[in-house]
Structure formats: structure tokens, C-alpha cells
Amino acid sequence: MDRDFFSFFYPLYPxxxxxxxxxxxxxxxPEKKSRWRWLLIALGxxxxxxxxxAIVVFALFKTGxxxxxxxxxLIEALTGFGVKAEIEKINTTISPTTATxxxxxxxxxxTGEKLAKIxxxxxxxxxxxxxxxxxKREINVKSSEVEGLEVWVKFDKNGKSNFSNLKLAPENPxxxxxxxxxxxxxxxxxxxYGDGSRKLS
Numbered sequence: 001m002d003r004d005f006f007s008f009f010y011p012l013y014p015x016x017x018x019x020x021x022x023x024x025x026x027x028x029x030p031e032k033k034s035r036w037r038w039l040l041i042a043l044g045x046x047x048x049x050x051x052x053x054a055i056v057v058f059a060l061f062k063t064g065x066x067x068x069x070x071x072x073x074l075i076e077a078l079t080g081f082g083v084k085a086e087i088e089k090i091n092t093t094i095s096p097t098t099a100t101x102x103x104x105x106x107x108x109x110x111t112g113e114k115l116a117k118i119x120x121x122x123x124x125x126x127x128x129x130x131x132x133x134x135x136k137r138e139i140n141v142k143s144s145e146v147e148g149l150e151v152w153v154k155f156d157k158n159g160k161s162n163f164s165n166l167k168l169a170p171e172n173p174x175x176x177x178x179x180x181x182x183x184x185x186x187x188x189x190x191x192x193y194g195d196g197s198r199k200l201s
Contacts, residue, residue: 057130058094066092066127070099073139073176080169084109099123110165119148119188141179149189 060066067090078085088103104118122145128138154162 053131060130061092061094066130067099069137070123070125070127070139070177071101074101077169077175077177078106079109080175082109082166083107083115084112097125097127099125108162108165111162113162114152115162116149116151118146118150121146137176139177141177143183143185144179145185145187146189147187149186150192151190152192153194155195 070092071087071090075085075087084107086105086107087101090099090101092099099122101121101123102119104121105114106116107114123141124143126140126142128140130137152162
């Protein structure tokens with residue numbers, strides 16, 4: 001039927017007992033298409049963001065950025081105890097998130113005297129907010145496996161230990177690494193002991 005025929009009754013539409021179907025269908029279909037289009041755009045954008053985030057995280061691990069971040073965070077944390085640390089090699093993995101450190105050496109920060117060394121240190125950790133700014137990231141060490149620990153303990157003639165310069169690190173809200181609930185295991189440890197304050201008679 002010709003649409004002009006219905007347009008004749010349009011002024012009476014509020015009093016007309018039924019809807020004019022050709023008007024409602026023409027207005028509803030574009031609305032449905034628009035909703036689906038925006039929904040697909042939103043889903044596509046979300047998938048793109050997830051993909052970009054995954055690529056960035058992969059790149060951070062592969063380029064050695066995470067290696068350096070974990071290494072520097074450990075060195076910084078030990079500095080708070082008065083210990084200077086040197087780490088020859090470190091390798092991190094994404095899944096599971098681990099860090100393997102080799103040939104670690106620890107020195108008295110004030111005197112430079114060697115205190116200990118570790119051949120291999122395996123850390124099971126989590127890194128929160130990896131894509132955030134540096135001061136927003138946090139490393140939580142869940143477990144640690146130490147292999148090949150060697151410690152030098154000495155006392156001078158006055159009974160002073162070579163560990164006497166070590167101190168408790170002050171509480172730091174910006175500390176990047178924590179291990180309050182760390183599970184610890186140790187293999188192959190050796191302690192060198194010398195006491196200059198005691199003499200054999």
C-alpha cells in the first residue's frame with residue numbers, strides 16, 4: 001500500500017489504535033546496527049590492548065630490561081643493609097616468572113672486604129605492575145634456592161667481626177623488592193672462620 005495513504009492518518013496517530021509498522025522498523029534497524037558496530041569496536045579495541053600489552057611484556061623480558069630491573073633492585077635492597085653486591089649473570093623467564101643469578105659476591109660497603117659469595121641463586125618471584133612506571137612496580141620473592149654458598153667470618157684481636165658494619169635496613173615504603181614469606185633452600189655451603197681474639201696455648 002502506498003505510504004502516502006498512511007501519511008493521511010499521521011495527524012491522528014495518537015488516537016490511532018495500532019502502530020504504523022513501517023515507521024518503527026525503519027527507526028529500530030539503524031539503532032541495532034549502531035549498537036553492534038560499537039560493541040564490535042569496543043571488543044576489537046580491548047583485544048588490541050591485550051595483544052599490545054603481551055607484546056610489550058615479551059619485549060621487556062627478551063631485551064634484558066627485566067633482567068636489569070631485578071638485578072638493580074636486589075643490589076639496591078642489599079645496599080640498605082650495608083652490603084655491596086656484584087652479580088655477574090642473570091636470566092629471567094616469563095612463565096613461570098623466575099630469575100636465575102650466577103656468581104654473586106658480597107662485600108662490606110665501607111671496607112670493601114669480601115663477606116660471601118653464591119655460585120647460583122634461583123628465585124621464584126612475581127612482578128606487579130610491570131607496565132607501570134618504575135616506582136610503581138614491586139618484586140615479591142616467593143622462594144629462593146641457594147647453591148654454592150661460601151662465607152668468610154673473621155674476628156680481630158678486639159673481638160670485632162667483619163660483619164659488624166652491617167645494619168638493619170630502615171623501613172622504606174618505596175622499596176622495590178620484598179620477601180617476607182620466602183621459602184628458602186640451601187645446597188653446598190662452606191664457612192671460613194677466623195678468630196684473632198683467641199690464641200691457642
